[in-house]
Amino acid sequence: MSAAARPGRLPVGAEITTEGVHFRVWAPRARLVEVVLDDGGLAVALAPRPGGYHDGVAEAATRGTRYRFRLDGGPLLPDPASRFQPEGPHGASAVVDPSTFPWTDDGWRGVGLKGQVLYEMHVGTFTREGTWEAAARELPELARAGITVIELMPVADFPGRFGWGYDGVDLFAPTRLYGEPDDFRRFVDRAHTLGLGVILDVVYNHLGPDGNYLKEFSGDYFTDRYPNDWGEAINFDGEGSGPVREFVLANAAHWIEEYHLDGLRLDATQQIYDASPEHILAALSRRVRAAAGGRATLLIAENEPQDVRVVRSLEAGGYGLDAVWNDDFHHAAVVALTGLTAAYYSDYRGTAQEFVSVMKRGFLYQGQRYRWQKKRRGTSTVGLPPATFVTFIQNHDQIANSARGHRRHLLTSPGRYKAMTALMLLGPGTPLLFQGQEFGASAPFLYFADHKPELARLVRRGRAEFLRQFPALAAPEMQKQLPDPADPATFEHSKLDLSERERHTEAYALHRDLLALRREE
Structure with a gap:
């Protein structure tokens, strides 16, 4: 040696x-x-x-x-x-x-933002098997339906038998639950063969509470100088932050280089704190573009306060990402569909004028006071193209933020749901569908996480406390009925039944036809 x-x-x-x-x-x-x-x-x-x-x-x-x-x-x-x-x-x-790995995608040129239709996928529940191999078998059908980019929920390894992936602790290691690294590569290679892009949701605002060994190597990976909703914030600007920054930048680039991914979706960027001369997100944007070696890449931010710096160009002082999730569209859509006006929906009316404003300007809130948070919300979107804003009526968070994880089509009338689906899929934003939405899946999507008993108890309590912001879920009798995140049945109930494509023909045809119309017109 x-x-x-x-x-x-x-x-x-x-x-x-x-x-x-x-x-x-x-x-x-x-x-x-x-x-x-x-x-x-x-x-x-x-x-x-x-x-x-x-x-x-x-x-x-x-x-x-x-x-x-x-x-x-x-x-x-x-x-x-x-x-x-x-x-x-x-x-x-x-x-x-x-x-x-024997790649066959030499001619693949990547994906940009224009014209894309995103599809959020959780590999563990997308098929009954919950593997890369099983998911890859379904890619041809997704391509035929009109999907253009798969947006994978996080795959960085985490403890336990199941989870959403947002408590990952091994940032360079795709979880063993779905297969081996080459199985992931095979999934991406197959997608590219079919003309589908693949981007990955990554979490750079915290690491999970179990299995995180970074502090054994250096305490400088984390900082207590910033608040964080899920744990310790990552240290991007304090003492010893240089190697930490390089660790994260190398991680982002490695997904592009070693797995041929077409980009990243960056989770909760509002809790990625950095007072450095170059924000870590701007540095990440540069690194990802360089790693792609001329291939087009797609970088999408989640940003709850709706700060457009994430999508302003590097030359204009922004972070150089391509798109940002538009919670305003979702919240207005839920109010219009269901009449729900509690918690963070309380400042939305679901009126026609709200949708006109969102279609024209992207964000509905651009600095107005948001009573629910008792502060101003959003920033000016002037100069940003409509495709910058990712529109959706379902995603993993928002479906699960309910008592039973019901899909939106089960909570409204067929006419309203069809109209809102048409608005989203034919509107000027970049539409995102959540897995199964295209055929009216009956399976719920619940919050599930397999932790050790004590941690599982804390997670269960924390989840219940979060849902108390909705008065209908705050009553003790309702709290007792909330699905247990650690129960394997909660995970199993969230798995899709893909045979419903054949049984829910009207819903599936609606989505296919609208996507064809979007593509052709």
């Missing part, structure tokens, strides 16, 4: 070389860092490098080798930049060689 330095392509992680596997990790406070191979327990001391990095080559390691790091003689730890965790976040990491 050798501890000689090698220029790995990623700033940290395991890279296969002609001499073995090169390991590099950032552990600025450790004096002795070893990589320990599971096969025989062989260990090699990594050489310290400037900036708190340690690296070296393990000649006995190869593709598939399981390994962990050990800091100053302490416990064995998984790699912060592991490309695969076969036994989950608490297990050993596995060496992956991304260069061996």
